Amino acid sequence: xxxxxxETSCDExxxxxxxxxxxxxxxxxxxxINVHQAFGGVIPEVASRIHVENISLVxxxxxxxxxxxxxxxxAFAITHGPGLVGSLHVGLITAKTLAWYTQKPLIPVHHxxxxxxANNFVSELSYPMLALVVSGGHTELVYLKEExxxxxxxxxxxxxxxxxxxxxxxxxxxxxxxxxxIDRLAKSGEAHYKLPKIKTQNxxxxxxxxxxxxxxxxVHKQTEDLNHEDLAYAFQEAAVGELMLKTRLALDTYxxxxxxxxxxxxxxxxxxxxxxxxxxxxxxxQITIPPLWCCTxxxxxxxxxxxxxxxxxxxADLSLSANPGLDYA
Amino acid sequence: xxxxxxxxxFHYLTLVLFDxxxxxxxxxxxxxxxxxxxxxxxxxxxxISAGLTPTALEAIVVTDGPGSYTGLxxxxxxxxxxxxxxxxxIYTLSSLHVLAGIEKDIHVLLDARAKRAYYAHYQQGNVVxxxxxxPIEQLAKHISFDDQLIGDGALIDRETFYPxxxxxxxxxxxxxxxxxxxxxLVPRYxxxxxxxxx
Ligand SMILES: [Zn+2]
Numbered sequence: 001x002x003x004x005x006x007e008t009s010c011d012e013x014x015x016x017x018x019x020x021x022x023x024x025x026x027x028x029x030x031x032x033i034n035v036h037q038a039f040g041g042v043i044p045e046v047a048s049r050i051h052v053e054n055i056s057l058v059x060x061x062x063x064x065x066x067x068x069x070x071x072x073x074x075a076f077a078i079t080h081g082p083g084l085v086g087s088l089h090v091g092l093i094t095a096k097t098l099a100w101y102t103q104k105p106l107i108p109v110h111h112x113x114x115x116x117x118a119n120n121f122v123s124e125l126s127y128p129m130l131a132l133v134v135s136g137g138h139t140e141l142v143y144l145k146e147e148x149x150x151x152x153x154x155x156x157x158x159x160x161x162x163x164x165x166x167x168x169x170x171x172x173x174x175x176x177x178x179x180x181x182i183d184r185l186a187k188s189g190e191a192h193y194k195l196p197k198i199k200t201q202n203x204x205x206x207x208x209x210x211x212x213x214x215x216x217x218x219v220h221k222q223t224e225d226l227n228h229e230d231l232a233y234a235f236q237e238a239a240v241g242e243l244m245l246k247t248r249l250a251l252d253t254y255x256x257x258x259x260x261x262x263x264x265x266x267x268x269x270x271x272x273x274x275x276x277x278x279x280x281x282x283x284x285x286q287i288t289i290p291p292l293w294c295c296t297x298x299x300x301x302x303x304x305x306x307x308x309x310x311x312x313x314x315x316a317d318l319s320l321s322a323n324p325g326l327d328y329a
Numbered sequence: 330x331x332x333x334x335x336x337x338x339f340h341y342l343t344l345v346l347f348d349x350x351x352x353x354x355x356x357x358x359x360x361x362x363x364x365x366x367x368x369x370x371x372x373x374x375x376x377i378s379a380g381l382t383p384t385a386l387e388a389i390v391v392t393d394g395p396g397s398y399t400g401l402x403x404x405x406x407x408x409x410x411x412x413x414x415x416x417x418x419i420y421t422l423s424s425l426h427v428l429a430g431i432e433k434d435i436h437v438l439l440d441a442r443a444k445r446a447y448y449a450h451y452q453q454g455n456v457v458x459x460x461x462x463x464p465i466e467q468l469a470k471h472i473s474f475d476d477q478l479i480g481d482g483a484l485i486d487r488e489t490f491y492p493x494x495x496x497x498x499x500x501x502x503x504x505x506x507x508x509x510x511x512x513x514l515v516p517r518y519x520x521x522x523x524x525x526x527x
Binding site: 045048049052053055056070090092093094097098100101 | 415
């Protein structure tokens with residue numbers, strides 16, 4: 001089954017053709033990052049406009065890379081939430097138009113489930129599975145008792161981890177997006193600054209606003225020049241440490257066969273290192289991290305999960321609408 | 330030539346399926362902020378009631394602005410996708426012009442928010458005053474009481490009136506603009522062009 005997947009939930013216009021949820025026939029992503037960098041964040045109206053500019057080119061490129069005609073596509077998959085409503089609309093109209101014109105099924109996808117099932121490109125997934133989802137909009141521990149069955153064990157009570165990185169980067173006068181910059185600086189940093197411990201009510205929940213405030217205080221209080229490398233190190237160790245702490249707790253509490261990392265922040269080098277390190281502590285649990293190309297938003301992952309969703313009977317009609325605050329569990 | 334007319338630029342979702350001079354099926358309904366949800370459902374319905382399959386479609390004439398940004402992107406995205414992948418000819422038409430049709434002498438006024446309105450003046454399908462965005466205060470003076478008016482007249486203490494304009498798509502055939510480079514097609518947002526100086 002060849003699925004043409006479309007993803008426009010934020011600032012990437014992406015189309016991919018995926019065969020049987022596993023084989024990437026094409027994966028085209030047109031990023032707007034350079035435009036939004038100038039504003040220090042994504043401007044929704046600008047993002048929607050650029051999606052309209054790019055959509056036909058990206059579609060054509062995805063089909064030609066896969067050496068396919070439109071009528072050889074078996075189904076169309078679309079991210080219908082969560083995300084920016086204006087951006088979601090462009091992809092949604094595209095997918096609905098194509099599904100109608102070709103009279104093929106339309107498969108609605110929750111963006112985060114795409115990130116989780118991106119790991120399907122790396123290895124066969126087994127259940128029960130635990131996923132640590134880390135991105136600019138999400139930070140959560142998701143338990144999948146069986147295939148395509150999602151239960152959120154805990155989530156962030158304030159900022160998402162990616163958001164926290166962006167905010168800290170801004171406070172430190174670094175560029176947007178904050179994740180890669182802080183990750184790079186932290187590599188040459190040392191333990192020097194002390195940041196407070198994080199507390200949450202639900203043991204599986206996360207919180208990052210306290211860390212952000214602590215960094216802000218340090219920046220404001222400091223009379224001599226702050227050591228950026230050391231501050232980045234302190235923040236990264238604290239933030240990533242919080243993720244690992246809650247992950248371990250979940251792995252100790254639930255019968256997990258497979259643990260996967262998911263989302264944009266899965267590209268963080270320190271987090272990848274620590275997650276792979278879990279192997280020694282939990283030798284019976286299979287551990288998978290997504291390939292770097294699949295951490296940023298793309299449509300390949302949407303095609304991967306759409307195949308699973310379709311097997312589970314998920315299909316939408318042409319009245320499908322964008323849902324910026326869509327839930328999946 | 331089986332052609333689909335699409336207008337999603339303002340309050341309405343207006344779709345017309347026609348063949349040369351005859352309307353095969355059409356719909357014009359109030360659908361503000363519901364256009365994205367309804368548009369493909371209605372298109373599908375139009376083809377079913379005309380007894381046509383989607384692949385019978387040969388051309389699209391779509392309003393490309395001015396109007397609601399979100400609304401314009403809906404019609405334009407459909408046109409871009411089918412124009413680039415299904416080799417369907419794409420034509421554009423002004424969203425104010427399509428409301429005016431071939432009326433003898435008509436002013437079109439549509440709310441652009443922030444005390445401004447989109448405005449144009451047409452005679453028998455020809456442009457007398459180009460579409461522009463103007464302060465409502467200024468338009469109230471510009472449009473005289475005897476002038477025939479279509480659109481959000483209430484903005485200047487006149488009657489708000491929208492005609493059934495499904496037939497206008499065909500009547501204005503000589504005003505359609507063929508889109509040569511489909512990938513470069515984008516809505517004419519108008520506001521960002523700073524078409525007016527305060
Ligand atoms: Zn994402």
